[in-house]
Amino acid sequence: MEPMIRVNQVEKTFEAGSRQVQVLKGVRLELYARQWIIIRGRSGSGKTTLLNLIGGLDIPTQGEVYFQEELISMWNDLQRTKLRKQKIGFIFQSFALMPLLSAWENVELSLRMSGTPRVEWKHRVQHCLELVGLNKRMHHRPFELSGGEQQRVAIAKAIAHKPLLLLADEPTAELDSLMGAQIMRVFREIIAEENVTLCMTTHDPTLMEVADHVYEMVDGQFSSDKEL
Template identity: 45%
Template sequence: MNSDETIIAVQNASRSFKLAGETVSVLKSVDLNIRQGEFVTLIGRSGSGKTTLLNLLSGLDSPSSGKVLFEDQNMAEMNEGRLTELRRSKLGFVFQSFGLLPLLSAFENVELPLRISGVGTGERERLTRRALDIVGLEGRSSHRPYELSGGEQQRVAIARAIVHDPILILADEPTGELDSVNSKAIFGLFKQMVKEKNMSVVAATHDSNLLEMSDRVMRLSEGNIEEDATYGQRFRE
C-alpha cells in the first residue's frame, strides 16, 4: 500500500439515537477517507460526535444510514467473528483511561492481547519487547501500573495497541488525563509510528496545542465534519 490508498472510508454516514422519545442526530451524512500512513485528528466540542465516529470506524457501532468500508468491505455486513478478527489483527485502540490491569506488569499488560490470540511464547516475548521498545519503556517492563507515571501508563497502553502490528490506531482523547508535556510526547509518538511504521492514526482531542503534529485536522460540529485548513499540510494538495 501507499499513502494514496484508502484504508477506511466513511460514505454518507449518519448516526441517530432515540432519547426520551425523540430522535437525536449525532452524525449527519459524514464522508471521510483515511489513507495509509496518515495521522488524522478529530476536534469538536463535547457531544459533537467524535466518539460516535470512532465507534463507527472500529465497527463497535453501525451507521443508521450510509456505509463504513474497511479495505473496501462494508463493516455492517461483517459478522461478529469477522469483526473480532479485524480488531485483533488490523486495529489498535487507545483510550483516555489507560485501561491497564493493575496486578499485571507493563510487559504482561502489553502481552495480554497476544495471549488471547494464541500467539506462541517466543513470538509473544519478541513482539511485546519490540512494542515496549518503540514507546521507550523496555526498561520499565517489570513495573506495575501504580509504579508508572500517567504518561508512562499511556505509553504502555499504546504499546498494547500496536503489539500486533495493526494498520490503523483509533485513539479517543488519549491525552485527556495527561499534562502538556506528556500530551505532546504521546502525539509525537503517534507521529513517529505513522512515519516509521506507515500506520494510520485517528485521534480525538480537545487540545489545540497538539493539532499541528497531525497531517489533517477534521472538525465536527452539529453532526457535520469538515477539514480545518488551519492545521496539517501533508495530505491537502
Template identity: 50%
Template sequence: MTVEQARTAMVIADQVTRVFGRGDGAVKALNEISFTAEQGTITALRGRSGSGKTTLLNIIGALDRPSEGRLLLQGEDLTVLSEKQRNQLRRKRIGLIFQSYALMPLMSAYENVEFGLRIAGISSSQTRRMAEEALEQVGMKERMKHRPGELSGGEQQRVAIARAIAHHPVLLLADEPTAELDSKTGRSVIRLFRELVDRLGMTIIMTTHDLSVLSMMDQTIALEDGHIGKASEE
C-alpha cells in the same frame, strides 16, 4: 516501499449517519459524514463534547454500526460484516487506545501487553517477542517489569500504546489520548504517534480537545453537532 509510496486510502467514511433511539425521541449523533484517511497519516477528530467524534471513532473501529452510509477499511465495507467477522477484524487489524489507559493494576507493563496479545489469539510462542518489541518501540522496554502504579501518566499511556500496536495493526484508534496528561507529556505522546506513522507506515485516527497538537496532524476533521464543520471544509 516507502511511506509516501504506500499512501492509499485506509479509511473511507461515505455518508455515515448514526441515529440513536426512534420516533420523537430519536437523536442524530452523526449526519452524512464523509472523509478519507490515507495510509501513513494522522487524522484528528475534534469538537466539543456531544459533537459526535467518539461515535464516529466507534464506527471506524467496528465497535458500532452506522444507521446509514458505509465505512470502508482498506476497501472492505465494515457495515456488511457479521459480528464474528468484526471481532476478528479488530483483533487483527485495529489497535484501540482508551483515555483511561485501562491497564491491569496488578500486572507489569510487560504482562499488560502480553495479556492483550493472548486475548487477540496470538500463539504463546510469539507473545513474548511481540510484547517486548512493542515496548521497545514506545521506549518502555527498560520499565517493562514495573506495574502501572509505579509509572507516570505518560509512561502508562506509552504502555497502553504498546499494547495497542503489539499485534501489528494497520489502523490505530485513540480516544482523547492526551486528555489525562499535562501539555508537555501530551505533546510527547503525539510525537510518538508521529514516529509510528513515519517509521512503520501506520495510520492513526484520534479524537482530541487539545488544539496545541493539531499542527502535528496531517488532517483535522472538525465536528459540530454531528456534521463536519467549516474548519474541515476550508
C-alpha cells in the same frame, strides 16, 4: 491509492427515552495508509461515535463504512470482532490497563487475545515497550507508573499485534501538556516504524500542528468537506 478507510454519508441515531437523537449527520471521510488524522470538536460533537464506527465497535443507522474496500458496516459482530483483533488497535484516555499486571504482561495479554503465536511474544513485547520508551519500566505495574507512562503502555498494547489502523480517543486528555507532548512524539515514531495509520480525537488546539490532516466536527458533521 485506495483509501484504507472510507466513510460514506454516515448517519447515527440513538434512542433517548421516547425520542431519537441524531449524533452523526451525513459524514464523509477517507483515511490513507500512514496518515495521522485528527478529528477535533467539543464534547458531544459526535467525534467518538465516528471513531467507534470506523473501528467496527458500532454500525451506522445510514451510510457505509469501508475498511480496505470491504463494507464492514454490513458485517456481523463476529466478523467485526475478528477485524479488530487482526487489524485495528484502540487507545483510550483512561489507559484501560489491567491493574495487577505489569507493563510487560499487559502487552503480552494483547498478543494472547489476538491469537499471535506464542513464539513471537517475547520479541514483540520487548520491541513495543522499547519503541514507546519504557525499556527500563517493563516490569512495573500501572500504579507504579506515571500517567504518561501508563498511556505509553496502552500504546504499546494497542500496536502489539501489528494493526494497520490505530484509533485513539482523547489520548492526552488525562495528561499534562508536557506528558501530552511526549505522547505525540511517540505517535510520530510509531507511524514511521510500524507503518500504521493513526486517527485520533481531541479538543486540544495545541495538538493540531502535528497531524497530516485535521477535521473539525460540529453537531454531528464536519464544518467543511476540506480539512483545516
